[in-house]
Amino acid sequence: EAGVVQSPRYKIIEKKQPVAFWCNPISGHNTLYWYLQNLGQGPELLIRYENEEAVDDSQLPKDRFSAERLKGVDSTLKIQPAELGDSAVYLCASSPGGGGTDTQYFGPGTRLTVL
Amino acid sequence: AQKITQTQPGMFVQEKEAVTLDCTYDTSDPSYGLFWYKQPSSGEMIFLIYQGSYDQQNATEGRYSLNFQKARKSANLVISASQLGDSAMYFCAMRDYGGSQGNLIFGKGTKLSVKP
Numbered sequence: 001e002a003g004v005v006q007s008p009r010y011k012i013i014e015k016k017q018p019v020a021f022w023c024n025p026i027s028g029h030n031t032l033y034w035y036l037q038n039l040g041q042g043p044e045l046l047i048r049y050e051n052e053e054a055v056d057d058s059q060l061p062k063d064r065f066s067a068e069r070l071k072g073v074d075s076t077l078k079i080q081p082a083e084l085g086d087s088a089v090y091l092c093a094s095s096p097g098g099g100g101t102d103t104q105y106f107g108p109g110t111r112l113t114v115l
Numbered sequence: 116a117q118k119i120t121q122t123q124p125g126m127f128v129q130e131k132e133a134v135t136l137d138c139t140y141d142t143s144d145p146s147y148g149l150f151w152y153k154q155p156s157s158g159e160m161i162f163l164i165y166q167g168s169y170d171q172q173n174a175t176e177g178r179y180s181l182n183f184q185k186a187r188k189s190a191n192l193v194i195s196a197s198q199l200g201d202s203a204m205y206f207c208a209m210r211d212y213g214g215s216q217g218n219l220i221f222g223k224g225t226k227l228s229v230k231p
Contacts, residue, residue, distance in 0.1 A: 042221025042222055044221070045219065103150070111158070
């Protein structure tokens with residue numbers, strides 16, 4: 001079974017430029033998460049989707065960040081414009097949903113460097 | 116508010132020895148789950164083990180076991196017979212099933228280094 005796929009793995013951009021990250025979850029997983037991981041810290045949730053619906057985006061900086069999951073499968077996270085402080089690893093995770101343990105499985109992440 | 120505390124920024128262990136990574140948590144919700152993840156230098160978070168708050172027995176998965184002490188709000192990860200490939204960051208996480216909509220809260224992690 002394929003795991004969570006993310007691309008690109010690495011991205012270097014200059015500040016004020018836009019950037020987008022793509023995630024394809026594990027097949028059949030209804031719940032998709034985007035996390036931000038700063039150096040030396042644990043991941044922090046940005047947004048959670050249940051199918052197409054963003055059920056928790058309270059931690060997403062909406063002035064510059066946006067996300068979509070149009071068909072309830074893959075998802076895109078966008079930053080426009082990027083700032084120096086956005087340099088971090090962006091992790092995507094998925095889980096089956098529906099309660100219970102609902103373990104989250106993570107992709108390899110996208111390491112963003114903003115110059 | 117929920118909180119996860121990992122007090123050991125770094126740990127060293129000799130190959131083939133056992134090691135315990137500490138994790139304490141805080142929540143007011145009686146229903147919650149505790150997770151441990153491994154993050155090697157490649158960056159991917161790998162799920163290791165899960166313990167539910169109502170589970171009567173400590174969880175075990177191969178060389179991983181979770182020392183769950185509910186009254187002390189601790190959920191320490193024990194790795195037996197350490198291997199060189201165990202060198203990585205280890206994160207403790209909690210998910211409560213109450214007001215936070217079940218989101219995962221992570222600690223800051225412990226960097227484990229296994230010495231040959």
